[in-house]
Amino acid sequence: MKERESLLERRARLIGERAPLFYDEPVHIVRGEGVWLFDADGKRYLDCYNNVAHVGHCHPQVVDAIARQSATLNTHTRYLHEGILDYAERLTATFDKSLSSLTLTCTGSEANDIALRMARLCTGGMGIICTDNTYHGNTATVDELSTLFNEGKPRSPHVRAIPFPETYRPLRDLEGEALADVYADEVRKAIDSFRQAGIRLAGMLFCPIFANEGLPTVPPGFLKKAVNLVHEAGGLFIADEVQAGFGRTGTMWGHQISGIVPDIVTLGKPMGNGYPVAGLVTRVDLLARFRQEIEYFNTFGGNPVACAAASAVLDVMEKEQLMDNARTVGDYIRVGLGKLARRHARIGDIRGQGLWVGVELVRDRQSREPAPEETKQIMNRMKDRGVIMGRIGRYDNVLKMRPPMPFSRDNADLLLGTLDEVFGSP
Amino acid sequence: MKERESLLERRARLIGERAPLFYDEPVHIVRGEGVWLFDADGKRYLDCYNNVAHVGHCHPQVVDAIARQSATLNTHTRYLHEGILDYAERLTATFDKSLSSLTLTCTGSEANDIALRMARLCTGGMGIICTDNTYHGNTATVDELSTLFNEGKPRSPHVRAIPFPETYRPLRDLEGEALADVYADEVRKAIDSFRQAGIRLAGMLFCPIFANEGLPTVPPGFLKKAVNLVHEAGGLFIADEVQAGFGRTGTMWGHQISGIVPDIVTLGKPMGNGYPVAGLVTRVDLLARFRQEIEYFNTFGGNPVACAAASAVLDVMEKEQLMDNARTVGDYIRVGLGKLARRHARIGDIRGQGLWVGVELVRDRQSREPAPEETKQIMNRMKDRGVIMGRIGRYDNVLKMRPPMPFSRDNADLLLGTLDEVFGSP
Numbered sequence: 001m002k003e004r005e006s007l008l009e010r011r012a013r014l015i016g017e018r019a020p021l022f023y024d025e026p027v028h029i030v031r032g033e034g035v036w037l038f039d040a041d042g043k044r045y046l047d048c049y050n051n052v053a054h055v056g057h058c059h060p061q062v063v064d065a066i067a068r069q070s071a072t073l074n075t076h077t078r079y080l081h082e083g084i085l086d087y088a089e090r091l092t093a094t095f096d097k098s099l100s101s102l103t104l105t106c107t108g109s110e111a112n113d114i115a116l117r118m119a120r121l122c123t124g125g126m127g128i129i130c131t132d133n134t135y136h137g138n139t140a141t142v143d144e145l146s147t148l149f150n151e152g153k154p155r156s157p158h159v160r161a162i163p164f165p166e167t168y169r170p171l172r173d174l175e176g177e178a179l180a181d182v183y184a185d186e187v188r189k190a191i192d193s194f195r196q197a198g199i200r201l202a203g204m205l206f207c208p209i210f211a212n213e214g215l216p217t218v219p220p221g222f223l224k225k226a227v228n229l230v231h232e233a234g235g236l237f238i239a240d241e242v243q244a245g246f247g248r249t250g251t252m253w254g255h256q257i258s259g260i261v262p263d264i265v266t267l268g269k270p271m272g273n274g275y276p277v278a279g280l281v282t283r284v285d286l287l288a289r290f291r292q293e294i295e296y297f298n299t300f301g302g303n304p305v306a307c308a309a310a311s312a313v314l315d316v317m318e319k320e321q322l323m324d325n326a327r328t329v330g331d332y333i334r335v336g337l338g339k340l341a342r343r344h345a346r347i348g349d350i351r352g353q354g355l356w357v358g359v360e361l362v363r364d365r366q367s368r369e370p371a372p373e374e375t376k377q378i379m380n381r382m383k384d385r386g387v388i389m390g391r392i393g394r395y396d397n398v399l400k401m402r403p404p405m406p407f408s409r410d411n412a413d414l415l416l417g418t419l420d421e422v423f424g425s426p
Numbered sequence: 427m428k429e430r431e432s433l434l435e436r437r438a439r440l441i442g443e444r445a446p447l448f449y450d451e452p453v454h455i456v457r458g459e460g461v462w463l464f465d466a467d468g469k470r471y472l473d474c475y476n477n478v479a480h481v482g483h484c485h486p487q488v489v490d491a492i493a494r495q496s497a498t499l500n501t502h503t504r505y506l507h508e509g510i511l512d513y514a515e516r517l518t519a520t521f522d523k524s525l526s527s528l529t530l531t532c533t534g535s536e537a538n539d540i541a542l543r544m545a546r547l548c549t550g551g552m553g554i555i556c557t558d559n560t561y562h563g564n565t566a567t568v569d570e571l572s573t574l575f576n577e578g579k580p581r582s583p584h585v586r587a588i589p590f591p592e593t594y595r596p597l598r599d600l601e602g603e604a605l606a607d608v609y610a611d612e613v614r615k616a617i618d619s620f621r622q623a624g625i626r627l628a629g630m631l632f633c634p635i636f637a638n639e640g641l642p643t644v645p646p647g648f649l650k651k652a653v654n655l656v657h658e659a660g661g662l663f664i665a666d667e668v669q670a671g672f673g674r675t676g677t678m679w680g681h682q683i684s685g686i687v688p689d690i691v692t693l694g695k696p697m698g699n700g701y702p703v704a705g706l707v708t709r710v711d712l713l714a715r716f717r718q719e720i721e722y723f724n725t726f727g728g729n730p731v732a733c734a735a736a737s738a739v740l741d742v743m744e745k746e747q748l749m750d751n752a753r754t755v756g757d758y759i760r761v762g763l764g765k766l767a768r769r770h771a772r773i774g775d776i777r778g779q780g781l782w783v784g785v786e787l788v789r790d791r792q793s794r795e796p797a798p799e800e801t802k803q804i805m806n807r808m809k810d811r812g813v814i815m816g817r818i819g820r821y822d823n824v825l826k827m828r829p830p831m832p833f834s835r836d837n838a839d840l841l842l843g844t845l846d847e848v849f850g851s852p
Contacts, residue, residue: 004506007506007508007511008506010511010515011506011511013526014510014511014514014515014518014526014527014528015503015510015511015514015527015528015529015530015728016527016529016710016713016714016717017714017717018714018717018718019503019717020503020504020721020723021504021505021506022504022505026505026506027505027506028505028506028507029499029501029505029506029507030498030499030507031498031499032498032499032500032501037499037501050501052501052502052725052726053500053501057499057500057501058496058497058498058499058500060497062496063493063496063497066492066493066496067489067492067493067496067497070484070488070489070492070493070700070701071484071486071489071493072456072457072458072484073455073456073457073458073463073483073484074458074479074483074484074699074700074701075455075458075463075476075478075479075483075700076478077441077445077446078446078447078448079447079448079452079453079454079455080430080433080434080437080447080452080453080454080455081454081455081456082433084440084441085433085436085437085440085441088440088441089436089440092440100439100440101440101441101442102440102441103441103442104441105533106532106533106536106702106726107531107532107533107536107724107725107726107727108725109536109724110532110533110535110536110564110565113565113566114564116566117566117569138536138540138722138723138724139536139539139565139566139567140539140542140543140565140566140567141565141566141567143543143720146721149720149721268725269725273500274496274500274501274726274729274731275496275500275702275726275731276532276701276702276703276726276729276732277702284442287442288442288443288444291442291443291444291445292444294569294575295446295572295575296564297446297564298533298535298564299478299533299534299694299695300478300532300533300700300701300702301533302441303700303702305700305701306702
């Protein structure tokens with residue numbers, strides 16, 4: 001306790017009072033292993049939140065790959081090296097064959113920054129469409145899309161935010177195809193609005209599962225319609241797979257669920273299991289055009305250690321069949337949550353695919369009035385009982401779970417049991 | 427040879443035809459150790475170029491720190507952790523006491539991106555002054571300053587580029603204080619030009635040793651005058667220490683040579699000996715103002731492994747007294763180069779501080795006509811003989827050396843001896 005106080009004081013002094021921190025009483029984590037985190041007092045937490053530790057905290061095979069390559073060579077991509085080529089070959093093979101070029105960066109923000117530049121350069125337009133409750137990264141340019149931190153508004157006249165497909169509280173009282181049409185119409189309106197302002201469309205940047213928006217159940221057909229509209233208007237579609245990607249949905253890429261083919265895909269967080277590696281997979285012609293104009297080089301991007309870490313992640317995913325696991329354990333969790341919902345009226349909606357789980361909490365199921373305070377309380381109480389999760393959504397009332405991929409049925413039982421207790425306690 | 431062809435072919439296909447590559451015949455490096463690199467044929471190269479491997483390629487102490495922390499915990503800064511605090515305390519102690527806040531990112535580009543946003547936000551201005559032969563990173567916003575790749579011109583109306591202090595070919599036929607005044611006057615003109623355009627000044631971003639500009643000998647007093655002008659006009663001074671920093675000049679920070687105190691300092695390349703870690707050290711009030719407006723978070727930035735790697739770099743620097751070594755061996759190299767210059771008329775100018783060495787090659791010492799082709803040839807021939815260096819400068823005629831910091835006198839003798847041979851051969 002005292003130690004935590006002193007860490008908080010030092011933190012405020014050295015890295016800033018407002019440096020973001022989780023939980024009312026922040027945790028002091030000192031060790032990680034698989035799906036577990038341990039604090040300084042030796043208390044164990046089931047990690048239902050950290051997607052960066054994709055194949056599990058400190059997975060020995062990834063640690064080994066990092067240690068071995070760090071001891072062998074770590075330079076940059078201006079010398080020839082197999083690492084980046086072997087990885088590029090293997091990674092691009094998981095995409096539609098039109099998406100065959102890889103550019104490596106260190107962060108998802110850098111990947112989205114390039115994606116925006118590439119789209120703007122290749123179309124000659126400036127206009128970008130995003131949603132009204134999103135975040136795609138922290139560079140000055142990408143931050144123009146951070147509607148999540150700006151009351152739904154973009155920070156630039158070159159960005160239009162459409163309402164995200166909030167199917168639990170839809171724009172109109174519609175369902176299915178009709179609902180998809182309503183949201184697609186919002187894309188059309190954004191395109192028209194750019195036209196009226198004399199701004200040429202560059203493209204649309206979405207997370208294909210709308211993770212930051214609160215993991216809404218996407219109306220079938222919506223993404224296809226939206227992408228078609230953007231293409232017809234001369235724009236490109238950028239799929240931000242920084243959170244959605246690498247098998248967590250039970251498919252390798254989030255956009256594959258909707259059967260769409262993006263022009264640019266950005267990658268990040270889970271890619272190196274915590275080693276800073278990210279990037280973008282694009283059509284060859286887009287990369288060629290970009291490189292013709294821009295002398296792009298990233299000092300650490302695609303270095304041999306980054307590629308070794310990223311390759312080890314793919315190795316472990318295959319060996320431990322983690323994509324299958326995401327599907328089966330994710331479904332098991334949602335079924336379990338459905339049972340909890342019979343007993344706990346706060347649970348308004350259960351969503352997600354694979355090991356993406358969102359639980360929207362409401363004060364009343366009829367009115368669907370959001371319950372942000374209760375959500376915060378549940379999140380903090382779960383943490384006190386040793387289960388870590390987050391919250392998201394327009395009203396901060398969606399419990400967000402995206403555990404390391406080796407999350408087992410036993411882990412799910414512990415999660416569900418603890419949720420049951422916490423929902424049940426006053 | 428054949429293998430290299432196939433790597434080149436795969437590279438063009440997978441990461442783009444124009445992905446930058448060094449040397450006419452690129453090298454295929456597979457191993458590094460200290461100041462040495464080894465190619466796939468087992469050929470050894472003395473590395474006089476790679477500053478990222480600051481304390482030496484694959485330094486066991488850094489590798490160990492990375493391996494150990496990777497096996498223990500690697501999460502993010504939204505949990506409490508000593509790693510970032512211990513490092514912040516230690517690092518900021520090496521700066522003027524006004525520079526006491528640390529923000530960690532993954533790349534120097536990200537650090538400069540934040541620095542520009544911070545300066546703009548805190549001053550309410552947009553105008554940034556840089557030089558006409560510079561590069562500070564690759565995000566869309568930072569790239570507006572990439573005059574190096576754009577014929578000396580900034581890519582934005584909010585940026586003004588002043589002529590860098592090219593003291594080997596000065597603006598006027600002046601020296602000393604008078605020369606400093608001439609360049610300071612260029613800063614004044616830039617400030618006036620912003621005023622006339624109705625653009626408020628945000629600040630000035632310089633590498634304090636003008637590394638990308640060709641390592642000119644900075645006229646004494648110039649930086650002080652320039653920074654004063656910027657401060658008087660309400661702007662901030664950002665020192666880009668991504669290349670200059672961490673003791674390479676023989677002082678800890680490049681700006682300390684000129685006795686100036688920046689408002690913001692950005693860091694990168696050598697910081698983690700190749701592990702992707704970078705950041706900025708700022709005044710407390712600037713960080714507080716920035717964080718008040720911007721919800722900044724960097725997923726990998728400041729993670730425990732990054733901090734372990736960065737701390738190990740400081741440990742090794744101290745233990746092996748690498749800053750002292752940079753001073754003595756750097757001076758030894760420059761003295762040796764002076765002797766070579768007596769025999770080889772191509773050597774027009776010898777510059778640099780500590781283990782920063784620039785050798786400007788000319789066709790004629792009187793006219794100082796640049797010799798870019800010869801410089802390229804020398805660089806390629808040195809590589810063929812197993813010594814790696816780069817080239818920079820407005821005319822691409824400056825041999826650029828910035829070897830790993832444990833570079834010894836013996837290494838220097840090999841460098842000088844090989845240069846002597848290569849300069850001497852037709």
